[in-house]
Amino acid sequence: MSDQKIRNMEEFAALSGISRPTISKYFNDPTSVRPTTRKKIERALERFDYRPNMYAMNQNRRLTKNIGIVVPYLADPFFAGIARTIENRVIEAGFRPVLLGSHGSREQEIENLDNLRLIKPAGVLMAPIGRVSDAARISAFCDEIPTVLFDANIEGVGAAFVGSDSMQSIGVIVEYLCRTGECPAFFEMKTPSNPNAFKRRAAYVATMERLGHDPRLIQVDGEGWDFEEIGFREGTRVLSGRDLPTDTILCSNDRLAIGLLSAAYQMGLRVGLGDGCALRVAGHDDHPFSRYTCPTLTTVSQDYAAIASRSAETLFGLIDSQTPGETRETTLFDCSLVMRGSA
Template sequence: MPKPKIHTMEELSAAIGVSRPTLSRYFQDPTKVSRSSVERIRTGLDRVDYTPNFFATRMNRKTTGMIGVIIPYLNDLFFTRLLESIERAAMAAGYTVISQCSHSDPEIEARAAETFLSMNVDGAIVAPLGNHSDLHVYERLNARMPFVLFDSRPKLLTGVDFVGTDHKQSTSMMVDYLCRVGSPPVFLAMPRVNFNAVERENAYIARMIERDLEPVVIGTEMTAPGAYFESHGLAVMSDHFARGALLDSTVLCVNDRVAIGALRAAAQHGLEPGALRRGGLRIAGHDDYPLCPFTSPPLTTVAQDVDAIGQAAVDRLQEKLRAENQTGNQIVKLMDGVMKIRSSA
């Protein structure tokens, strides 16, 4: 026999013989209800078809048990991995994650932040677009709730807690490796649309100067509207290869998606990075994008510790929640990158 379907708390109260206030306390926190009532409610719930309203059960709580997360791209597997790491850490801590994507649009990013404010989430963990984000929205967010930045930190939000990768360490490590095994690298940058791209470019320049080498940066200009990652790397390197330039050079790309575009350009021009069959062309990236082991050739890169970043972001948010969002104790936690040496360089 199908179970009777229950639509409201009032119907549930009548069906299982427990008062409406007791049911409300149970769904908010079972420890606030006597053992005998808990057993009676659980037995009653087994007899009926009822799903409590997620938001209604949290309306009168001091905490909603929800954390808001904003990422900049849904089509980027790197951010998918970061979101997964945050969700796992948050679930282990007893929180529900409400995720939003800014889709590379500052207006959508601002609307996502306002949504979290309207939902009264307990706190927010955000990977911002960069210095073109609406910083006033994040200032409001930081004033209203515990708030942690991850992955990217706009210069004007330096007073907000941040968890991410030490790009100076990771980029310098890659420069040192490439210089050790071959020619000094050229840096394939991208239009300066986010904090990480600029920070890695600056780290490359600084390390090359420390080694008494001349920094060479290419690809800072937009190749086409919206052409950032793979298409940007493809366009920049195709232009150079077509002119007979950089055919036997070492190219350090600002990130792995740009490097994948550079690998595609090499293939189109009959070049084999890392194989040394037509000169010494080598291509390396940064991030350890999940597809890197499966490119042709497999991409040498620097891995960001996404699991540690996600855990640290949730841990810091919990610390702020326990401290009721007290200011004056901001932290910046940077994780070292790890070399992933493969065939491309």
């Protein structure tokens, strides 16, 4: 490998013997150049260890006023709500929002990014699917286009991440449940789709141990985003066994809790506080439907407005500066306890 320092694409083109437009075409899409040319460029990249400044390349493009917004599942009112808030912030800033849903699909998520490339967005705000996301391809996209991740993090990907502090939020609700009754077991999917679930599990275990209690995990089968169905099906199975380690269940998210509440109702189990109640149930997120369950669901509320606003403002700053920061920025917001009838 050469020790020669290459400052820009023009110098790399001169040293590699390939035209500047062809090299630019390669960096935009390696498959757009002939295989023999592609191999020649890749050999030169290995020799000179050159990596282009993709942000600088974006400065030279005729960028639109489009801002891409990508969420995992638009049918979920949680994501629909936060996307609507982000849309409003984008419009207020003079940009045009382009909202895309990934339908919980790894392939659709990448197709959304490919489609955004075609309209040359000024930047992108993205909530990744999470565990099944193609991190390498998302990272490559973020190297080309200023991108801020929100809700679910992929470590080291994108210029910034904005979300909720799981340790704080789970700590708040576990402490409350321990203080007001039996300590909770944690009801979760064995292989959750969203990486936030792993953080919440770790936070639950850490909080229980800090309070001097043994963590008790109830891990159930289930894949994908049909959380209510999983909560109902697996909740019915768990409650039918009558071998719960406690009468208090903290669910990894509100949608699982909604399914569990339905299972308890069907089995004739009264949920809530006070005499005659067989079970307490709590969740996480303050999902829009959680205030309309029966009984209404005790949960912790994420600050959707703050997450949406900070995500948008961070992206606008990247677009204005036209250069990435020296370090990846991470912003986590606290959540608030919402006490309702279920616990």
